[in-house]
Amino acid sequence: MKQQRGFTLLELMVAMSIFAMLAVAGWQVFDSVNRARERAQYHADQLAVLQYAYLQLQQDMGQIIAYQVPSDSADSANSVDTNDNQDDLLAEPFMSLNEAQISFVRFADPDPRYQSSPSLQRVDYVIVDERLIRRQYTDINSSSNDISLDTVLLEGITTGLWQAYLPEVSTQFPSSDLGVNDGMDEEPEVILLPKGVGISFTYEDTPITWQFALAPQPLPDSSNSDDPYL
Template sequence: MRTARAQNGFTLIELLIAIAVFVVMAAMAYGGLSSVISTRETVSAALDRSKTLQMSIWRMRGDIEQIVNRPIRDSFGDSQPALFGSPDIGLQFTRNGWRNPLGDIRSNLQRVAYRIDEDDNLVRAHWRVLDRAQDSAPVESVLFENVSNVEWRFLDSNREWQDRWPADASIGASLSGAPTPAGAGNYEPPLAVELRLTTPAWGDLRFLFMIPGAER
């Protein structure tokens, strides 16, 4: 009498159960991986914003804390103060310490300006020469995007804040190079410069920059 041979393998039901378990595990693994990728992208974006903020603060501090009392002549040949600023024109000044790694024949002084452009960005501009010609064009870079509010203030020798500088002069210049009716004069720099601005990424920001060498 013959005996039945044992059959090896999986039944259809067992295969279906195995596939279902694999699908559930794959879905769980994909959900976890997607969450990790999303978190990583969020962290990377936050780190990029933080890096941009730190670089912008470093750039402004390096500029403002090296202000020197050196007036210039603009592209119209008119004298401009070493530093002037107001709510409508922004801030413009002469700074020291312009690095020259290539050894070019030029001054180590640099004319710098901060203004709000037509896209509501806070822009830093600098010129390659101090006393400009009519074809002297600024080199610009964006520091903060979508600025909804910006305020400059200047601390005078009486420890009082002024919303324009020079505080006792009528400055009507623009950062594009239009002349100032008051002329350059002999205006000492303020003791400190304060900047307040508002952006969607950072909300309300306040920066205070001391000017070394200003009369205390």
């Protein structure tokens, strides 16, 4: 019978070492690919959140209305007609802005759940507890606090700041100089909206600034409308 010869112990140890090195290298490659995929997915999720918040702001700013605050003095204008009361009867802008909040009136999107819905809508954007929150109210009256929808658009933001462009940059609207008078005998022109608004904040250690130019939409004709908000 022919003599049969197997693997030596040294050959087995060398083969096992090679297989172990290949397994470690394969695991490192798989782990790096998995980590890269997780990072890409994380950044994609954060980008999707930012895009949604930006598009929501863009839609609201694109439908903003140069709305005037209803006042009791305006109702009395029909019965009192004196030049002394002209300054008191000047309309005031509904929109208000400070460093942490902006409030305005916009056209309301139709609600498919109802046959008829209000045409105007009051919206607030507030920065509180490192969150950007969109608040939608059931009533455009500034004294009403009936919130119909409260949506958190962004979480984990820092150094949030709202700004108004008049065109100079301001963190307050309306300002103390509300009207612009070009002549001594002319009534001052009331600024109902700034030229634009912007928001600056830090999100995931990345400074971000969004700016929106305001093109106010005209109020619809309310002569033949039953809408209480027109």
